Structures are given as C-alpha cells and as structure tokens.
Amino acid sequence: MTLRVFVSRDAGAVAVGADEVAQAIAQAAAARGLALDLVRTGSRGLYWLEPMVELATPAGRVAFGPVSPADAGSLLEAMLADGKHPLRLGLAEEIPWLKRQTRLIFARCGVIDPRSLEDYRAHGGYQGLERALSLGAASTLAEVTASGLRGRGGAGFPTGIKWKTVADTAADQKYIVCNADEGDSGTFADRMIMEGDPFVLIEGMTIAALTVGASRGYIYIRSEYPHAVAAMNAAIAAARRGGYLGTRIAGSRHAFDIEVRVGAGAYVCGEETSLLESLEGRRGVVRAKPPLPAHQGLFGKPTVINNVLSFAAVPFILANGGKAYADFGIGRSRGTMPIQLAGNIRHGGLFETAFGITLGELVDDVGGGTFTGRPVRAAQVGGPLGAYFPRALFDTPFDYEAFAARDGLIGHGGIVVFDDSVDMAKQARFAFEFCAIESCGKCTPCRIGSTRGAETIDKILRGERVDNHLALVEDLCNTMKLGSLCALGGFTPYPVMSALKHFPEDFKPQHLQAAE
C-alpha cells in the first residue's frame, strides 16, 4: 500500500515549517519501510492550520494540522491505522471554514500539484481555453463582458470594456501584461495562485491574448515573491512543453508566449503605468493618462494589463459561461472575491466568497477575532491605501460601491485586523511615511505632501497649534486626493482621514494622553 500524502509548498506554509514537515514525513516513512507518494501542493489558505498535511483516502482527503516535524511518526501511524490523532481535522473539504466558501478562482489551489500540467487538466484545467477557441474572439469577449468581472487589482474597472478597447485598436503588436506586483500589506491571493495554481493564470492570459489578438505576454512579479517566480517559471516551461504556449496553442493557429519579469522593490510599480515603465526597463515613474494602456501601453502598443485574480477568473467564466459567474454577488459587484484575512487575526487566510458578506462577519465570524484575544478596534481594508474601519462600520457589505460610500475601498481584498493596543495616530503617520518612501516623485502632491503630512502629524502629537494642524492635514489630504497622478498619492488620504475621523481620541497631544 502506498500512502499518498499532500503537504503545501506555498511560501506561507514554508514560512511556518512545511518543508521540515515534508522531510520528516519522508524520513519517518523510510524508517518504517512504507511506500510514500508525497505531493507538494499549494495552500488551501487556512494558514492557522499550516503546515497542514493531507492523506488521500477512498472517502476523500483527510487533513491534519498544524503539524510539526515531531508529529511525523505518530501521524503516519494514525494514517495507516485510519485511527484517531489529536491533529486530525477530518475531511479537508468538510472543514467549515473551507466549506462555507465559494471557490471559483481558488477551486484547485491547495488541491493539485502546481507543477503538473496533467493534474491541472485532470481538475478541469484548459476547458475555458477550449471553449474560447471554439467560440472565437467576439463571443469570448461577450462572455467576459456578461460575467460583470471587474479588475481585481483594486480599481474595479470592467474587464470586458478594457479587453474590447484593445481588441478594437489596430496594431502590428499587442501585449498581455499581468500585474503580479502584489505590494499591498495584508494581501497574498496573487502569490497563492501563482504558487498553487499557476496554470490558471497562464490559461486566463492566453484567453485574453486570443480575444484581443496579442502574441506576447509578461507577468511582472515583485522580487519579494521568489517562490512565486519559481512556480510561474516552472509552469510556463510545462505549458510550452504541453503545447499550451508557443506557436500553435492547443493545436490552433494562434501563437502566444509568456515571460516572467521580476520587479526590484518599488511599491509604486503596482500602479499599471509605472509597471509598464518598469517592464520597459526604466524607472517606475507613473505615466499621465490618457493615453490609456489599452491604446498605448507597453512599448507604445495596445496592452491588456490586468491583475492576477482578474486573469485567473477568466477560465471559469469561459468554461461555465459569463452568467454562471455573474449569478454570484450583489449590485455591480458580480462574482466572487478572494478575501484575505490578515494581521492580528485568529483564523487568517484566503476566504473566497460572493460579494455581499459584511466586514463584521469576515472579521469576527470567519476570522474569529484577534489572535491576541483582545478586542478588535480597527480593520484596514484594501491595503496601505485603504481606509481604517471602526467597529461601528462593520456592517458594511463587501462590495465596491458600499465601501466607496463609506469613504473606503476594497482594493485587492486584503483585511488587516488590529486589536485595541493600536495607536491610530501612528498608523496615520505611517501612511504618510510609506507614501514618502515609495513615491515615484513625478507629481508634487505625493512627493512633497507625504513628507509634510508626516511632519504635521508629529506637530499635532507634540501639541503644537493642534486645531490649525488638524485643518492643515485635512487640506493636504484634499490636495493629494485631487491633485496626485495615481492612487499612491491619491489614496494615501484614505487611511489618514479615516483614522482622524473614526479615532480622533488618538490624535490628542501625547502629554495629554499620558495624563489621562
């Protein structure tokens, strides 16, 4: 009997010891003379249970976690005997946290071997591309438009309209660019897809290429993600070998190939025009729009530039129809959103669900509150440029418009939870400081405003003309919001103003706070 055992190779699992666990299981099996088929998967995204180990059984995959290397022996014994173990979680798919999700994009993540094209195909992979090839470009575009898919990088721009603009622009060369510069703190969904189901991204980009008539693609991955870079490169090589990238894709007359490019530690390169500059080999300085990248993008050619999650949603949409995707969600936010629960949270991880779930459900119910056990005081939604929400606003449904109506944004779907020890003035100051560190320097509101903002908050905390300086911060935020070229300067006011508005008590001068 061969035991088929699954251990994640996702960076988040490796960071808490998955490699050591895999090694210990292999050694324990060898010591017992057991035949072992050890598969390294992506992560299911239940990070408090990582390293999670799964065993294939006739009833399904049984999960154990969180496993340490010292558990390897007892784990194997329990697996052989099909017996009890303190770390046994039951069938993986039945774990309530996983079961209550709607996994369309992440259906395969944590399940398949991310390096195996065969495994991908065996789990429904490339059905979307096959349908796109039989439908032709115009009908494929119609499916994407009907799905209501909006850019998952944060801006929420309708993907169908973006693709149509590129399709309608005549050019000798067009490009597909994937923005995998996932720099927002509290987000890791792009990383998980690239490490856990890289072929879905390749398939999504390939469908985009067929739809708009592009022959070259780039995936721009941040340098902080070495595991994702390695996983994508391995998958691209496998797709080429399998005839899914190259001159005749899946036996068709279309040619398309993808290359990975690695960033160099600049947050602003997550902004699409800055990313294109970087891909062209220049400083990541933001471009003024228009022209839109769809008209004049990479090397001045029409370019589809989308986030990892936008491309990764496309294979499902093509395989199942745009309507099947649009049936999920609320209002103008259709489909599912891979939400990332992070920071000081008990049950952190990847929670893909239809739009409409409230922030409070996500933080308290799904996330289980803080891991420190202290009360939740604030949640920053949408990365470093997203607003801090107090508990009073936890009834906000996860939806682009609902968050905008409350002066926030859902961005790339990251939620960072803070307990009651957080100092919101410090967080507001950090927002300015981070903007100052990462500003590309092209526009004045961002370049100068960020530094002046941090200085002004320092003055407030020192008790210098507090009312005047509070008014000044607000005025500065308005200037940055309206006058900046891109979202870095334009959205830094969100965390600052939300902290000021919802947590004014933290901005009292420090000597007064100390006296209280």
Next chain:
Amino acid sequence: MITAYEPWDEARAAEIIAEHATIEGATLVILHALQEAFGYVPEPAIPMVASALNLSRAEVYGVFTFYHDFRKAPAGKHVLKLCRAEACQAAGGDALTARAETRLGIACGHTTADQRVTLEPVYCLGLCATAPSAMLDGRVVGRLDAARLDALIAEAQA
C-alpha cells in the same frame, strides 16, 4: 543558504550584459543579473550597461537608484529582512524590529561592523496571515516572536 559572490570582473560583467542585451526592456534584467553575480551592482558596470543598451549613463544610473533592491555596495554575509508593513505591525512587528536593532547594535537598513549581518526593512512578503514575518537570505519565516527572532539573529551571527 549563503551565495558565494564573484569578485568584480569587467569581462564577466560584459558577458552578463551581452547575454541579456537583446531582449525587450533589458535594463532591470541586467541589473538583477549583475547583482546576482557580484552581490551588488559595481559602479563601473553602469556605463557598460548604458553603452550596450544605447542609453545615457544618467538613465541607467537613474534606474539603478530608483529601485530599493539594487545595492551600491556588497551587503553583509547574511541579510535579515523584517517586514514593516501594516499586517506585521498589527501582529507586533515594530517591537521585533526594535529588538533586532538592539541585539545587532545597528539601525534597520545598516550592516554590522563585522560585515556579518545586514538588517533591512521589507514592505510585505505576502505572509500576512502568519505575521509577523521575516526573510533570512531568501528563507521565509512566519509567526515570528522574540525567541524565533533571536534564533535567526544567532544563526546570522554564527
């Protein structure tokens, strides 16, 4: 995992540059390759890159200095990166950075006098559900606490 870097060698640099010079938008790719070989981007390489790509020296220098990753001088033998972004702040990351600074006797962004350890901030490793996180010479570490941090520092100093 310690990578042994090559000493600066103009012919080797020319070879690296030539290997990538013909691809689209080659500047970052070449700077990464040079840093991978030498551990930093040696100043004499800048005009060589400019000449190979038909760019001005100022333009290449501008790219080199824009990105946080590229080094002007070799780092310490080990590089310890601590995440300073919000998710790790929420999980107590600031106190861990302060602890590392005290233990190593340097401010974040500097290298110890014995050239053994470079301590650097990083703004998000994407390990935000197992925060706080760190990276030691390319190895990722999550759920960092004082004890795990001390072990990492000891490993780097050894």
